[in-house]
Amino acid sequence: MAKINITIDNKAIECNENETILNVARANDVFIPAICYLNDCSPTLACRLCMVQSDGKQVFACNAKAKDGVVITTSNKELESHRNDVMQVYDVNHPLECGVCDKSGECELQNYTHYTEVSTQNHTIADTPRPQEEFNEDILYNPGLCIMCERCITVCNDSVGEGALGTRQREGESLNKDLKETISKDLFAMWNKLQKSLIAPTSGENLDCSSCGECISVCPVGSLTSKHFEYTSNAWELTKIPASNPHSSDCELMYYEVKHSSGTSNEAKIYRVTNDFGFSNLHGAARFGFDYISNSAKNEKELSNTLIAFKKADTIIFDSFITNEEALILQRLKEKYGYKLINHEAKAYQDFLYNFGHLYSANTKDIKSSDLIIVLGTNLSHDHPNTGYAINKALKMNKAKALYFHPIENNIVSSFAKPKSLLSITHKVYEEENILEYIANKMTPINIDTEFKFDDELQEQIDSFCDTNSTVTIVVGEDYYTHPNSSYLSSLLHEISINSNIKVMLIPPKTNSLGVSLICDLDKDEGEYSIGYNQKGDFTMSALGTGDIQIPSLAQQEGTFTNINKKVVPTNVAVTFDGYNLNDIANFMGLEAKNTIDYTHELPVFKGYKNIKFDELDNFYGNDNIEYRGYEIEDNFCFIPQTSSKKELENKDETYIYRCNPIKQFNYLTGASKNITESHGVYASKEYLDSLDLKSSDTISLNIENTTFDTNIYVDNKINGNICYITDFNSAIPTENIFKNGYRFKPVSIKKGAN
Template sequence: MSKITINIDGKDVETQEGEFILNAARANDIFIPAICYLTRCSPTLACRICLVEADGKQVYACNAKSKDGMNITTKTENIEKERRAIMEVYDVNHPLQCGVCDQSGECELQNYTLEMGVDSQSYTVKDVNRSSHDWGHLHYDPGLCIVCERCATACKDMIGDNSLKTIPRGADALDEEFKNTMPKDAYAMWNKLNKSVIGLTNGTDVLDCTSCGECAAVCPVGALVDTHFMYKSNAWELNQVPATCGHCSAGCQISYDVKHTSVSDDTDKIYRVMNEWNYVSLCGAGRYGFDYENRVEAKDEVAFASAIEAFKKADTIEFTSTITNEEAYVLQTLKEKHGYKLINNEAKSFQTFLSNYSEISGTMLYGNDLKATHNSNFVISLGTALKSDNPNARYALNNSMTVNKGAGLYFHPLQDPIIEGLGKSIITVKHAPLQEEAALYLILDLFADKEKLPKKVVEYLETFHSQKTITVEETIKETIVEIVKEMKVNEETGEEEEVEVEKSKVVPKKVSKEVQVDDNRLLEILGADDDFMDALNKNLSKKDTFAMVVGADLYNHPNAKNIARLVGLVEKCSDIELTMIPPLTNSLGVALICELDDEKGSYSIGYNTKGDFTLSALGDCDLDMPAINQQEGTLTSINKRVNPTNAALVYKGYELNDIANELGMNAENVMIIHHLSQLQWA
């Protein structure tokens, strides 16, 4: 899309052609109120408070697209009248329990009521009984719900569970007088609000979803809350610690909300994890899996002395990629200074895969990130179980299908009802284990520009093709003659009599015929359905932006070297934008910083993994180490960004830096800018 210029309240701003007015305004620090809209989801027009005037006509900023030269006014007398009326309607029968509501202090209903200057109430309607519901880890209070539909929208357009929807409220109809006396948009919003509450799509009272909690995160009021946080704290009592989630390689930006444990215990405790939901969505692990800190109250000098002796004896350090870039740099420096072998099998596989891939692609790293997946309208997934390997990649796939009206192609040995449930426009191919190589050849065959592919690859692809004869049925039009009886007047007698006449008509007829068709043996190898090509061609209709996500099944494949080169060919010889999922939290950072070895020596130090002498944040070790949520540092994400993380909780024991310093390395302030200079810094 091309760049255009629009004018908002007298200010010229540059935006993309077709961008929603609301997003264009937000990108240029211009305030337009909006409650129901979520940046990465489709507009619902539930709140209508984003009303603006564009070229003299009232439109909704969340739904109206920018056009070059458009003149927009965000405030007029009529618009402000509508907005105030809308906020008055939201406040009708809303319980006055702000003092004990979990959302108090960060409630958008409170904020916008003040913003619109609502200090009196002009409307009324009889309230109805609205009982609360406990849906597993969520509590829903329809009395507090303003039916903005953000929960249902996030669940459908971003997460892909589609577990929530609006259901009938069972309230009395609005007084007809309101239709004639109150502002038009306020009445339309109220009429819808009065008829609806939020319910479950499965028709039961049992929530069936992946338990990500995004619906509660986006709720602007206290209607949907996590049960673990109910009545635990006021928002203003919590100290927000910005951090990066350490559960996978997505690198989600989060905040740990921290305060003292109790009146009698001033030890800090994490009460909840929050996310900026307009920019990033969390999975259940990121939102609820925060209680993994390693509580150490003092430095164990005896264990530390044993650790130093073990390091002097060791020739190998084994570790996982659930560490920061700074820890990886310390380990690499120890290798350079003392000659340790560094063993990290998953990072080594990824490192080698990247090296082989770069031989073909000509680039050190894959070309794109999950933004490319979000923005595409056809996504291919190979070698990864998206549901668990990187939930944000699954969200990107779903977002592409819902918001961009996209389609997908998912290859994996295991059937996944979550992926299949994303919609009819995704084709899942459940292939046999270790057939990812065949899948890549099929992708090259279907999507690559054959003129750009090496001749040997084109010739190899041709060996899978042959002609076969099949019998097909088709419907043709055939003319037939029928003898029918009709009543006609006899010209001689003048009397009506029955006669037989011939009549012809065209009728459909099914016929069978033999035809020659292309037979691609790759489809048979992969176990694709017989109608695979028909379904694929249907899904590819009007698709023009392509993305592919690949994962760890490729990096650890017996033929990983050839597979890496095939992945490079896909990116180089097609219009597909490539993203690779690093296997663990900081696998990409480790792969870029550390010189990893293939085989370990005779005596190993284990760092967050088992060794002859073990350092770990996971317990059952010889010397404790801090967990990710007890450290400051950086993590390198799937999006090739170096993201900072901060310590939410105190750690009073020894750290890797202490050991490094004891071994002669100055590791007080470790910086890794040089090693990660080709990445973006968050």
């Protein structure tokens, strides 16, 4: 991109051509007030606060592009008077309830009212009653506090991609048209919108969305708030602890906000989770799934039993909801004592990654700047929402196109864009190989003999998307790692990556699947006696206190994750844990480290990690929109892909069930959260439920691979079609055992049970 030179407030600045004045100013520490604008989103021009002068002409910095040689003035008497008028209008009839408002102390209306030195009120108009509304189980809307900045609408459209929020008529008092003679047209337009409009769900009275809570995060006032946080604390009482999302491999920067749990207890409690909304997004599990913390004192008998169990054991079973440092401790214990390390999900990912031959090339920034994104093998909005957000931004802000292939029709993904930009193709189970072969033949010099074809009309549409010489990214999910032809799929992806400029992303299925895959030598088969580390074993160590000894949860530990962008990012302790952790146990068994984070700089260099200590890792975003978080691992390792022939798989005319979780459920931690109410069981589209003559919450009897059990079935209105899915976040149903060594789709028999 071409570089240009501009001047802002007598400061000479070099920037990219076509950047907005506001973004250039922010990147160079020049403050321009703005309430309605969000980074990487479309400008709405709702607040009119960011007016500046460009070569003497008044423009709005959020929308005006920097031009070579232009001179920008951000503050003078005329501009300050305009901003004072804007804030006076925002303050008209705004309820004087700051003392009890959840936003007080971090309210942008408060801040800008003081910043613009509003000391008088020259405007008045009759108010309209606007009672509080409950949008859904997580989100409250107080229209009396709403200033119609429309940031909630913008983030839902341009970042999240659901378009669940819009506007409705307020039926407020009309402005006197004579005001046009006494105030500017910009001020009149802004005030007129404030009087006429309110925020509303686009689907009716209730908010029909994934409840990510981004609308709460971006709200500059106390209009959109968390039902779980309302009236629980003043913002200024909370301590913000930087951490990383523990529930999925985006590991996005977030903040645990904590204080004492009550007036009579100094024990810390997490009151909410927040994010730097200008730079990052959180999904609903990260934002609301934090209230699972429990504690335990050191118990010498439990310690003794644990050490006895480790001496007896030949296997450690664990999952990927652990830090890199915990993974290294487990690997060191394996090297010292010969334990088998069992992690079925990470083993499938490790085998796929190693057969791919090297670290995948793409990251989320590559997705956002791509012209074509091809998504394979993932029920995206459920498996990895943040990758969905990146794809949506590419579609909305980069005018990209996308092809989304999956056996389950996903309504959230389909809502990202119109069919001219996004084709969502529902295919049969076991057709993954055919689709990847088609992509290889169409977009690379590879020539694979195949008889597979789409129907003519769809073929023509797909071909039109693939006829591009621009930047292309293929995004691959967990369906491929567990597929019966996973070796063939990984080697074919390798061939695509080396025979074209196509970048590939292999989504790590769990929080630290990539880290575990790189650090641990994983085994396929268990031994005779197992330690379960947050998994069921002959002796179980559990963060939820449901095992033989309690261990800390991820919110109670320092350490690092290796995230989807191949970066080592830190996370910190939100609430202390008084019992024993894995490092304590390891020290009793002959390893030596004072703290778990003493292993951070010992992560394996030959796998791309660096000799950097935990306390040397940054964890923040800069105003220049650059992520200063940890470091990116190097592609140091290289494996020779094993050429694998394709097994011919028959797609029988059977009913299939898919291993997947509802949108806000990711693991046993979110399952223990009272804030997240999605139940374990089976989920199906409304049409499929009707075809089975079932209602939501009915009891059903399932038979999957000769295992029969009862559970409940629920409607998921975010999917269509006749494939249902079964949850694995709760051990009350045997999903993990049924699917632990296999494909995410399995034949199923469903019968109505006894309610």
